[in-house]
Amino acid sequence: MSALRGTLVKRVRKASNKPSEDAYTSSRPGESVRILISRERIRARIQEIAREIRKEFGAEPLHLVGVLKGAVFFLADLAREIPGEVSFDFIAVSSYGKNTHSSGQVRLTRDLDSSIEGKNVVVVEDILDTGMTLKYLLGVFRNRKPKKLRVAVLLDKPERRIAEVHADYTGFSIPNEFVVGYGLDYAERYRNLLDVGILKLPESTHEAPASP
Numbered sequence: 706m707s708a709l710r711g712t713l714v715k716r717v718r719k720a721s722n723k724p725s726e727d728a729y730t731s732s733r734p735g736e737s738v739r740i741l742i743s744r745e746r747i748r749a750r751i752q753e754i755a756r757e758i759r760k761e762f763g764a765e766p767l768h769l770v771g772v773l774k775g776a777v778f779f780l781a782d783l784a785r786e787i788p789g790e791v792s793f794d795f796i797a798v799s800s801y802g803k804n805t806h807s808s809g810q811v812r813l814t815r816d817l818d819s820s821i822e823g824k825n826v827v828v829v830e831d832i833l834d835t836g837m838t839l840k841y842l843l844g845v846f847r848n849r850k851p852k853k854l855r856v857a858v859l860l861d862k863p864e865r866r867i868a869e870v871h872a873d874y875t876g877f878s879i880p881n882e883f884v885v886g887y888g889l890d891y892a893e894r895y896r897n898l899l900d901v902g903i904l905k906l907p908e909s910t911h912e913a914p915a916s917p
């Protein structure tokens with residue numbers, strides 16, 4: 706087992722390539738991840754969203770702005786599904802510390818490389834939770850005078866919303882559960898899972914996880 710320390714073991718998948726078990730096990734005692742949205746569903750939904758985005762913008766160039774780090778895989782897959790001229794950039798924010806609930810404080814920790822003035826911008830986020838991060842970012846971007854400003858989120862937890870923001874493109878609406886995988890983390894772990902799943906922590910972990 707020691708060779709597996711710190712790694713994740715995906716249980717056997719059937720020949721059909723569908724997960725035969727709906728969970729990832731972890732070498733961390735008591736932690737596991739139950740698959741909520743499979744890689745196949747994620748891929749299919751991203752293809753649909755890419756088509757919708759291209760339809761809205763016609764033949765115009767698009768500029769995707771990914772919010773680090775959670776949106777990296779979503780942006781990478783989305784960008785490759787959108788035909789025509791697509792450029793992208795990244796921004797990073799820190800909203801609240803590990804293992805704490807949202808304080809509503811959002812801070813820019815890495816700015817864009819280039820100006821978005823006059824561009825068709827699509828903000829690409831991993832998950833819309835309280836909405837505080839997106840509200841802050843939209844304020845920052847609006848001041849920079851893009852031609853159009855749209856938002857694409859892979860996941861939406863509408864029950865948790867505090868700020869009045871909405872996404873123009875949403876992958877999946879999910880229940881109020883802490884999810885990881887496909888870029889989403891718990892204390893920087895689990896981002897590399899191919900599917901999105903609900904994190905189960907040991908009984909002794911009382912505080913609900915949340916990480917920017």
Ligand code: IMP
Pocket residue numbers: 775800807830831832833834835836837838839882883884885889890891915916917
């Ligand atoms: P908001 O500002 O509350 O909408 O939070 C958005 C950020 O919190 C996301 O970009 C994520 O990084 C993080 N977050 C919120 N919910 C989850 C979750 O269920 N799993 C992992 N990260 C989450």
Ligand code: MG
Pocket residue numbers: 775889890916917
């Ligand atoms: Mg995070």
